[in-house]
Amino acid sequence: MNSLIRWNRPDLSTWTGFGRLTDLRDEIDRLFEAPLAELSRTSQLLSGWTPALDVYEDHDNLYVRVELPGMKKEEIELSLHDGSLSISGERKSEEKSQQAEVYRAERFFGRFQRTVTLPTPVAADKVKAQYKDGILTVTLPKAEEAKPKHIDVNVS
Amino acid sequence: MKGTVQQREPARPSTPERAQEFVSPEVNICETTDGYVLEAEMPGVNKQGLEITLEGNEITIVGHRQVAALNGEPLFHETRQADFRRVFELDPAIDTAKISARMDQGVLTLTLPKSEKIKPRRITVD
Numbered sequence: 001m002n003s004l005i006r007w008n009r010p011d012l013s014t015w016t017g018f019g020r021l022t023d024l025r026d027e028i029d030r031l032f033e034a035p036l037a038e039l040s041r042t043s044q045l046l047s048g049w050t051p052a053l054d055v056y057e058d059h060d061n062l063y064v065r066v067e068l069p070g071m072k073k074e075e076i077e078l079s080l081h082d083g084s085l086s087i088s089g090e091r092k093s094e095e096k097s098q099q100a101e102v103y104r105a106e107r108f109f110g111r112f113q114r115t116v117t118l119p120t121p122v123a124a125d126k127v128k129a130q131y132k133d134g135i136l137t138v139t140l141p142k143a144e145e146a147k148p149k150h151i152d153v154n155v156s
Numbered sequence: 157m158k159g160t161v162q163q164r165e166p167a168r169p170s171t172p173e174r175a176q177e178f179v180s181p182e183v184n185i186c187e188t189t190d191g192y193v194l195e196a197e198m199p200g201v202n203k204q205g206l207e208i209t210l211e212g213n214e215i216t217i218v219g220h221r222q223v224a225a226l227n228g229e230p231l232f233h234e235t236r237q238a239d240f241r242r243v244f245e246l247d248p249a250i251d252t253a254k255i256s257a258r259m260d261q262g263v264l265t266l267t268l269p270k271s272e273k274i275k276p277r278r279i280t281v282d
Binding site for chain 2: 053054061070099101102106137
């Protein structure tokens with residue numbers, strides 16, 4: 001019989017068992033070699049999404065920065081309540097066609113929330129937020145009474 | 157054999173190149189009949205900071221963070237400053253000339269179409 005190509009057993013050609021095994025080994029390697037920050041990322045698989053967050057302070061402002069890649073501006077909710085700032089939202093996965101075969105799914109989709117207690121009172125009406133390149137930056141001007149004051153001492 | 161966009165075995169950390177620290181971006185990869193779509197999360201990276209190189213059957217994604225430092229003193233710090241890097245092995249079915257990339261709010265989307273001659277096609281009988 002003539003054939004164009006050699007016949008492959010179909011069950012062998014579609015067997016992806018090794019791929020899965022490699023993934024698992026990668027994960028285990030990561031557990032042992034990764035620094036702590038990386039570990040907390042791995043545990044996202046169990047606990048949902050905890051986006052990385054920074055808080056900075058200077059004389060006039062507090063700054064809160066959160067890594068939220070791939071969101072839409074409208075999907076991010078910010079609320080200031082009782083001296084704490086909450087950042088929450090939901091990242092929705094894009095509709096994929098049914099025929100797509102998934103090889104890796106490391107990105108998290110779903111709801112998240114992070115709350116920070118602010119160290120000083122802020123002027124709630126002057127809070128500004130900017131979302132750029134997947135990073136949210138919130139600038140919170142300190143309330144006048146919370147700013148450090150410089151008092152001149154007059155010696156007569 | 158079934159080809160995929162496989163992640164290459166990571167080099168052992170014994171090499172001196174470790175001086176330059178990178179973090180590995182989280183990715184989603186899926187395959188359709190037309191090709192592959194790869195999404196990588198790289199917050200703080202924009203179009204200018206992106207470097208994609210093709211060498212043989214390997215594609216290397218490097219993302220340099222272009223984030224301005226915040227003023228003042230850190231009270232709480234979780235984000236990392238290291239650039240992103242990850243290497244993938246390409247399915248030979250991919251038409252490397254047609255790979256396209258898009259960057260949107262810190263997420264890179266790579267579209268890797270399969271070459272026309274590999275796609276399944278219907279042959280009509282006259």
